[in-house]
Amino acid sequence: MSKVRVHNFSISLDGYGTGEGQSLQTPFGHAGTRLVQWAFATKTFRDMGLPGEGDGSTDLDDEFARSWKPNIGVEIMGRNKFGPQRGAWEDETWQGWWGDNPPFNTPVIVLTHHERAPIHLQGGNSFHFLNADPATALQHAKELAGTKDIRIGGGVQTIRQFLQADLIDYMHLVVVPIILGRGENLWAGLEGIEQRFDVKSTPSPVGVIHLEFNRKA
Amino acid sequence: MSKVRVHNFSISLDGYGTGEGQSLQTPFGHAGTRLVQWAFATKTFRDMGLPGEGDGSTDLDDEFARSWKPNIGVEIMGRNKFGPQRGAWEDETWQGWWGDNPPFNTPVIVLTHHERAPIHLQGGNSFHFLNADPATALQHAKELAGTKDIRIGGGVQTIRQFLQADLIDYMHLVVVPIILGRGENLWAGLEGIEQRFDVKSTPSPVGVIHLEFNRKA
Numbered sequence: 001m002s003k004v005r006v007h008n009f010s011i012s013l014d015g016y017g018t019g020e021g022q023s024l025q026t027p028f029g030h031a032g033t034r035l036v037q038w039a040f041a042t043k044t045f046r047d048m049g050l051p052g053e054g055d056g057s058t059d060l061d062d063e064f065a066r067s068w069k070p071n072i073g074v075e076i077m078g079r080n081k082f083g084p085q086r087g088a089w090e091d092e093t094w095q096g097w098w099g100d101n102p103p104f105n106t107p108v109i110v111l112t113h114h115e116r117a118p119i120h121l122q123g124g125n126s127f128h129f130l131n132a133d134p135a136t137a138l139q140h141a142k143e144l145a146g147t148k149d150i151r152i153g154g155g156v157q158t159i160r161q162f163l164q165a166d167l168i169d170y171m172h173l174v175v176v177p178i179i180l181g182r183g184e185n186l187w188a189g190l191e192g193i194e195q196r197f198d199v200k201s202t203p204s205p206v207g208v209i210h211l212e213f214n215r216k217a
Numbered sequence: 218m219s220k221v222r223v224h225n226f227s228i229s230l231d232g233y234g235t236g237e238g239q240s241l242q243t244p245f246g247h248a249g250t251r252l253v254q255w256a257f258a259t260k261t262f263r264d265m266g267l268p269g270e271g272d273g274s275t276d277l278d279d280e281f282a283r284s285w286k287p288n289i290g291v292e293i294m295g296r297n298k299f300g301p302q303r304g305a306w307e308d309e310t311w312q313g314w315w316g317d318n319p320p321f322n323t324p325v326i327v328l329t330h331h332e333r334a335p336i337h338l339q340g341g342n343s344f345h346f347l348n349a350d351p352a353t354a355l356q357h358a359k360e361l362a363g364t365k366d367i368r369i370g371g372g373v374q375t376i377r378q379f380l381q382a383d384l385i386d387y388m389h390l391v392v393v394p395i396i397l398g399r400g401e402n403l404w405a406g407l408e409g410i411e412q413r414f415d416v417k418s419t420p421s422p423v424g425v426i427h428l429e430f431n432r433k434a
Contacts, residue, residue: 013232013404013411014231014232014402014404014407015230015231015232175392177411177416177418177428178409178411179404179407179408179409179410179411180408181404181406181407181408181409182408185231187230187231187396187398189398190231190396190398191396191397191398191399192395192396192398193396194230194394194395194396199394199424200424201394201420201424201426202420203418203419203420203426207416207417207418209418209420209426211394
């Protein structure tokens with residue numbers, strides 16, 4: 001059975017997965033880069049061309065970071081992760097944040113109320129725009145992924161919707177010890193969902209806490 | 218210099234320090250005992266007569282638990298921690314949850330808009346009812362505590378008020394991996410306070426995460 005997985009998703013101590021005021025210049029709003037600093041310091045993210053100095057760490061954080069990719073056949077992401085535009089597509093030349101050769105190397109399903117023609121890029125990357133609920137989107141993803149797993153790539157609303165629909169098998173969160181106070185809260189409306197999971201915590205030397213949610217058998 | 222300390226204060230993953238619907242029968246509301254199970258399993262809490270089986274653990278969790286008491290001269294608590302009554306005191310025979318010989322063995326300042334005569338019990342315990350802001354209450358506490366430290370005993374609102382007033386030097390929180398969804402949220406209105414602290418996390422084998430906030434020099 002293919003699994004539905006979440007990886008490397010950072011939240012603040014008060015549960016926010018992104019700050020307030022997202023834009024092209026500030027994709028995490030007032031959170032700036034504080035939620036993703038731990039990731040940008042790893043070799044895995046540096047190899048994807050993300051900003052930082054040196055070759056990147058290969059320690060505990062990188063072990064978590066790099067497990068995002070193996071055995072994934074499709075990513076499902078929300079429209080807000082794909083880009084800063086909202087509403088009807090005014091600029092169809094926008095092909096995502098990731099340039100001509102994105103790091104996914106699989107089909108990506110972008111959930112949106114505004115469907116458009118798919119985009120095919122190098123390296124096995126393609127973006128498919130779908131107006132569907134989580135269960136339907138997952139069905140499409142499985143057809144594309146074959147026996148491989150599906151990654152739910154975020155943002156906050158997308159992960160929350162899949163959690164609400166009880167469709168997540170494995171979720172790796174990273175708690176960053178900051179209090180953002182504003183933005184999109186991952187936990188809103190999810191009272192009691194921990195009952196479906198075994199939860200394991202692993203602190204990192206850089207100060208974040210890795211949390212793994214594994215669906216109970 | 219005496220310090221202002223918080224110990225053994227449990228919150229859910231979504232930041233709630235107590236659930237909704239607190240009463241005499243359900244002091245943590247719909248959270249039940251889920252926030253405090255880790256503590257009730259320790260020797261420190263068992264020795265205070267709290268419910269549980271056996272002698273209690275003496276491991277990592279107990280090491281944290283037992284550090285609540287040494288070198289504390291006074292506790293400051295909110296009125297809601299003292300008891301379930303709200304508004305004017307209708308039952309002055311209520312002397313707190315802790316019986317004739319509470320575990321504090323120091324003076325306790327109870328913050329309330331409704332002052333009443335102090336209560337003196339065995340073992341150096343006394344309750345003093347004070348209508349004051351955090352800074353003023355702390356001044357009173359220091360007069361009673363001499364060179365010893367002051368503990369802020371909770372509940373949520375009281376700790377939050379002392380954090381907002383920037384009066385906390387050390388705070389030990391325990392993150393319990395549950396999503397409560399409702400109740401009193403510790404982090405409300407505290408955006409950015411982590412900047413004042415070094416934060417250290419220590420996971421426990423029982424699944425909770427100990428967080429220590431130490432004020433930066």
